[in-house]
Amino acid sequence: MTTSSELRLLPWTGPDGKPCFLSTDDSRGYMSRLADNIESVQLGTATELLDQAVDMLATDTAPDDMRLLAKNLTRALRDTLRVATSRGHRLHSQSADHPPR
Template sequence: MTTPNELRLLPWTGPDGKPCFLSTDDNGGYMSRLADNIESVQLGTATALLDQATDMLATDAAPDDMWLLAKNLTGALRDTLRVATSRGHRLDSRSTDHRLR
């Protein structure tokens, strides 16, 4: 089983908005694959929103449309930062594993 510093931060939060973590030795297990797929969708959504923002900023978009875009970009940025944090922690634990060997 993984040690506490090797817990994977999952790309979603619990009902109270608290982070969820996964402890497993199987990076190819169901929950790991589910998390990988959700991360991929989240990053794809962020990319699409960035493209939309680029297009909207080149036009005179309505304030309500800009507000909705800003709201969606905020959520996408939150998700993207969670993915980056999770992946960074996993990289750190791998580099620590290599140094111990």
């Protein structure tokens, strides 16, 4: 059985905006792979938005376009922080399972 310290924070939230967690001993199961794929897409989107932001800041960009970029960057940053938190928890859990000798 999975303990609460082994719950995986998923890269999406529930309908009410609360975090979703996965309890499984199978890191290669369907839900784990789905979460890995979504994390990959989220990080790729953040990279693309960062590149777009660099380009837009180097030019004279309309305020409405900058506002849309800021909104998208905010969402991407929130997703990226969720991925980092999830991966940090999993790294901590793995190191607790295999303490240094």
